[in-house]
Amino acid sequence: MPIPMLTDEEWEVIRPLLWADTKKIKSYREESGVGLREALDTLRFRACEKYYEITGFRETNPNALWHHYLSLYGPECINCGHLLRTPKASYCANCGASKN
Ligand SMILES: [Zn+2]
Numbered sequence: 001m002p003i004p005m006l007t008d009e010e011w012e013v014i015r016p017l018l019w020a021d022t023k024k025i026k027s028y029r030e031e032s033g034v035g036l037r038e039a040l041d042t043l044r045f046r047a048c049e050k051y052y053e054i055t056g057f058r059e060t061n062p063n064a065l066w067h068h069y070l071s072l073y074g075p076e077c078i079n080c081g082h083l084l085r086t087p088k089a090s091y092c093a094n095c096g097a098s099k100n
Helices: 008-032 036-042 046-055 062-068
Strands: none
Touching (some): 008 046, 008 062
8 A cells, every 4th residue: 555645734634743752762762772663653643644644654653744745845854854955865955954
């Protein structure tokens, strides 16, 4: 089954949830010292739940949602939120962060 892509309008709904989820993963890992995989298995993500509501597709990794956004641009930088220049960009032109 192909992964459903998000339109701009859907992305506007998902994006703030995704930012919150990303922060949640980070603080959870800092507090508990667990790895990313365990954090993903343990936490529940509102962005993923909303994505499921919109598309009917179960995505358990919120990081993957960045890649499901349909756009002419690349995904947003996970560090500063700036849109990467192309979907294939390997780093952010704004802050220089590499795309995980
Ligand atoms: Zn950036």
